[in-house]
Amino acid sequence: MNLEHRSAARFKPQAAEALQDDNLKRALAKAKDGFVLKRLQAVSNLNEFESIRTEARRIKDHVLKHLDYYLEEFERKVIATGGHVHWAETAEQACNVVQDIIGGEGKQVLKGKSMVSEEMGLNAALEQRGHTVVETDLGEYIIQLAHEPPSHIIAPAVHKTRDQISDLFHQEHPKYGLHKRLTEVPDLVSEARQVLRDKFINSDVGITGANFLIAETGSTVIVTNEGNGDLSQILPNVHIVTASIEKVVPTLNDASTLLRLLARSATGQEMSSYTTFSTGAKRTDDQDGPEEFHVILLDNGRSKVLGSDFQDILRCIKCGACLNHCPVYGAIGGHAYGWVYPGPMGSVLTPLIIGLENALDLPQACSLNGRCGQVCPMSIPLPDLLRRHRFKAFQQGLIDSRTKYGLTAWALMVKRPRLYHALTSVLTRVLALMGKSKGSLRAVPFASGWTSARDLPVPQGQTFQQLWAKRK
Amino acid sequence: MSDARRQIMANIRRSLGRDELPESAQLELRSRISEPEQGIRPHFDQDLAERFVEKLEAVAGTVTRVPSLKQVPAAVQNYLDQYQIKAKLVMSADSTLAQIDWPQDWQIEHRPASGGDHVSVTGVFAGIAETGTLALLSGPVHPTTLNFLPDDHIALIRADQIVSHLEDLWGLMRKHAHMPRTVNLITGPSRTADVEQTIQLGAHGPRRLHVVLVESSA
Numbered sequence: 001m002n003l004e005h006r007s008a009a010r011f012k013p014q015a016a017e018a019l020q021d022d023n024l025k026r027a028l029a030k031a032k033d034g035f036v037l038k039r040l041q042a043v044s045n046l047n048e049f050e051s052i053r054t055e056a057r058r059i060k061d062h063v064l065k066h067l068d069y070y071l072e073e074f075e076r077k078v079i080a081t082g083g084h085v086h087w088a089e090t091a092e093q094a095c096n097v098v099q100d101i102i103g104g105e106g107k108q109v110l111k112g113k114s115m116v117s118e119e120m121g122l123n124a125a126l127e128q129r130g131h132t133v134v135e136t137d138l139g140e141y142i143i144q145l146a147h148e149p150p151s152h153i154i155a156p157a158v159h160k161t162r163d164q165i166s167d168l169f170h171q172e173h174p175k176y177g178l179h180k181r182l183t184e185v186p187d188l189v190s191e192a193r194q195v196l197r198d199k200f201i202n203s204d205v206g207i208t209g210a211n212f213l214i215a216e217t218g219s220t221v222i223v224t225n226e227g228n229g230d231l232s233q234i235l236p237n238v239h240i241v242t243a244s245i246e247k248v249v250p251t252l253n254d255a256s257t258l259l260r261l262l263a264r265s266a267t268g269q270e271m272s273s274y275t276t277f278s279t280g281a282k283r284t285d286d287q288d289g290p291e292e293f294h295v296i297l298l299d300n301g302r303s304k305v306l307g308s309d310f311q312d313i314l315r316c317i318k319c320g321a322c323l324n325h326c327p328v329y330g331a332i333g334g335h336a337y338g339w340v341y342p343g344p345m346g347s348v349l350t351p352l353i354i355g356l357e358n359a360l361d362l363p364q365a366c367s368l369n370g371r372c373g374q375v376c377p378m379s380i381p382l383p384d385l386l387r388r389h390r391f392k393a394f395q396q397g398l399i400d401s402r403t404k405y406g407l408t409a410w411a412l413m414v415k416r417p418r419l420y421h422a423l424t425s426v427l428t429r430v431l432a433l434m435g436k437s438k439g440s441l442r443a444v445p446f447a448s449g450w451t452s453a454r455d456l457p458v459p460q461g462q463t464f465q466q467l468w469a470k471r472k
Numbered sequence: 473m474s475d476a477r478r479q480i481m482a483n484i485r486r487s488l489g490r491d492e493l494p495e496s497a498q499l500e501l502r503s504r505i506s507e508p509e510q511g512i513r514p515h516f517d518q519d520l521a522e523r524f525v526e527k528l529e530a531v532a533g534t535v536t537r538v539p540s541l542k543q544v545p546a547a548v549q550n551y552l553d554q555y556q557i558k559a560k561l562v563m564s565a566d567s568t569l570a571q572i573d574w575p576q577d578w579q580i581e582h583r584p585a586s587g588g589d590h591v592s593v594t595g596v597f598a599g600i601a602e603t604g605t606l607a608l609l610s611g612p613v614h615p616t617t618l619n620f621l622p623d624d625h626i627a628l629i630r631a632d633q634i635v636s637h638l639e640d641l642w643g644l645m646r647k648h649a650h651m652p653r654t655v656n657l658i659t660g661p662s663r664t665a666d667v668e669q670t671i672q673l674g675a676h677g678p679r680r681l682h683v684v685l686v687e688s689s690a
Contacts, residue, residue: 027668034669052512068484069493069501081651087477138675139666155666162668189664189672196676201587216505217651227620227662227677234616234654245480250501251508252645256638260514270527271603273663274677277655285612288584289653299480307487 001335003148008338008350008359015365018332023161028333031158035324038268039375046270052260057379059254060315063246064306070215070248071297077218081280083293094242094298095125098207101240101294105130107204112222112229113137114209115153115318116242116298118340119353122207134199136228138192145172151334153341154266154320159333162188196228206232206290210243211317212258213295216251219277220295223262225269230276239278239290244298246314252277258317261377265319301353309388313348315378322372322382328365337362344372344382351389357398363389425463432461513602513637520601520634521685527604531660532673533681540688544572547684548593548626555680557591557624565613566595569628584615585622592618593626597649598641599634603659606683607641610654619656625678627658630686 001017018024043049063070075085086101088094098120102109109131111117123133123144135144139157143150145168150156157165165188170181176195182188208229212221220241222229233239249255263269282289305314323329323343334342339350339359347362363386372382393399394407413420435441435458443451450456462470485491493501516523525535536547552559559578562585563569574580585592594614598607606627610616619625635641638657645651662677673679 031669046514048512048514055512065488066493066501067488068481069498071481071484073501073505087474087480089476089479093476136676137666138664142666155669157666158669165667185667185670185672188667189675193674193676197587200676216508219651219655225663225665226675228675230616230620230656231676234620245484250505252642253508253511253639256642257511259638267665269531269659271531271605271657271659273531273658273660275605275657275659277651277657278653279651279655280653282653283611286610286615286653287612288615288617289610297480299476299483303480303483303487305487306484307489 003335006335006338008354008362011336011338011359011361011365014336014338015332018336021333023164024159024333027159027161028330030161031155032324032330035267035320039265039321039324040268042264042268042270046260046264049261049264052257053377053379056257056261056377057315059249059257060378063249064311064314067245067248067303067306070250071245073215074213074218074248075297077215078280078293078295079218081218082283083218083280083295086294086296088296088298089300091120091298091300094120094296094300095122097296098122098240098242099125099129101238101292102126102131102205106132108132108134108199108202110200110203110206110232110236111135111137111140112206112208112224112232113140113156114207114242115150115340116209116244117207118150119244119300120242120298122242134196134203136196136200136226136232137224138189138226138228141192141196142168145169149335149340151342152320152323153318153343153345159335200231200235203232203236205238205240206234206236207240207242208233210241210247210295211262212255213243213248214250214252214255214277215248217277217279219252219279221255221275221277223259223272223275225267225273227274230274233276233278234289237290238292239281239294241278241293241295242298243295244300244302246302262317262319265321265375265377305352310348310352310385312380313345313352313385315380316345316349317378318345319377321375321377325371325375327367327369327371337365344386345380348380348382348385348389356389356393356396360393360398363387363393421463421465425466428459428463429461431456431459434458508639508642511639513639516602518601520636521631521687523601524599524604524634525685527601528660528681528683529604531604532663533604533660533683535683535685537685537687539686541568541572541686544628544684544686545574549575551624551626551682552591555624560590562589562592562618562622564592564594564615564618566628568595568630569593582613585617585620587621589622591624591626592622593628594618596627596629596633598644599629600636600638600641600657601634602637605638605657605659608656608658609649609652610656611652616654616656619658620677623674623679624682625661625680626682626684628684628686631688 086097142157151159210220281293329343351359440455565582661681664675
């Protein structure tokens, strides 16, 4: 797949290409069952899961209803603890803010994993100014070496096989004097640790994301397993946090409720190894920590999603459970979706941020099996929201004319029962005659789109209504 | 006030169909912050220390339980011997650690960790039984690098420092400590599953986390 020119508007060809990729198929097959099973186990081990889920939904709905208040309160506390808050309506504004904070040229910038920074296109913007960006999460590091975007919101390199990672390291690490091609997981992890150690210690700026922002204390929270997000923020002199505006929660207790759902839904852990609360810059007597602390609050269209039919998606805590349980994601991986967020949550969020007209196929890339909605810890009705996008696309005349006329003809027919019965009884008879000896049809005129990938079982010659009438 | 801020606030309020909240509503929200809701705590019957140890061991942390502070050096020595590590330690300057008579021939330094340090020994602010989690606060006596740079992190906790749930930690902090620059909740050693979803310990932080649990505060 040409990842540089991928886009949400080119979903179909990208998905078709992904389905032909054997490495991708192997990698996704390895990941999927693990995620699903571990989550199931963690959720079954917590008797209170359902009641905590209800509580979590209540907390987030409360925040969204009072988002202006909690953001201002958060801002007040950050400033009171010696930090700075910057607001950005667009990705471009947010990138400019980061550039201004960093200043100069040729700085080395550490990055902890941040999906919002992907939304901003931050790495490219910084590199354009001559800064060196080092992704420090192992998965992010791997895909940075491969010049690829993440394909999963919590496991960015889930599409890579171990063999591919071995090749990447073997190709990129000789410049550090590491020439051996490693194939075992412990060796690969150890080598990445060694390479990144120096970078941690010799960088100017650290940028992390935020899983939560706490209005009570002005803290930003990251949840990680590797410790890279921590080293990224305590070693450089400047710590910048990129966060979207809906991440704020009122108190530390509210964050605790959400934390009980987050890791369980994401990786099946009860707690991730490191949950870190960062509040302001280092204190006067502290011996380490950053001299400067900046939080960038990015809107990027979310304030307009608020109060709309799609507000529920703003409860999302980016756990990735909906991706892990989606048969479409499981078949094509994340890159085919064409923008930052893949899978069900992405198919809802992407059209809201970049415009439905630019992502028309995403809400269609769904069998409405409903698993995403069932596993979502924040009870976001993902299938309903996807259907709503489809409806809006029809309403706004964004669908192609064949589908439009087809649907209009269909509506004309189903609103006239006698016409409908007459036509269907002719159709079933014709199909039955066509496939008499074969039992199934490989091709049906005017329906090649449907039959190109499957056979149509031959109807027995009478409609259901006719059979029912006979039975009576 | 920046233009972006003004615009975002205006958009939010337009979407919510209202102006800035009236004073009375703001007061209500302020008290929701000053008197935090207690949340739903996962129920367990176990003794706090038992639960803490069980949960920590379940995530590949190791624990030695000793009766009093006197046995701490021996417990640390055992650990160092087990991995054949020299007694060259970087240590936090917590009051509990200061009460311990460390062997004269150990090389102990109280400072932030650097890339070359193998072992750190630190105190903790609290432990959380619910998930086997350690809570460490940054401060003049406790540089945060001690928790992340060395290969081995040895943490000392007294049984009476273990609280039941996460909310209890916040309760303690609201009472006794201001929010420091960094609060680290640590649940096991550093790990990654980014290569084929295979769990591997020791990604960027400590490869091993060892807890010495002191049963009595005497």
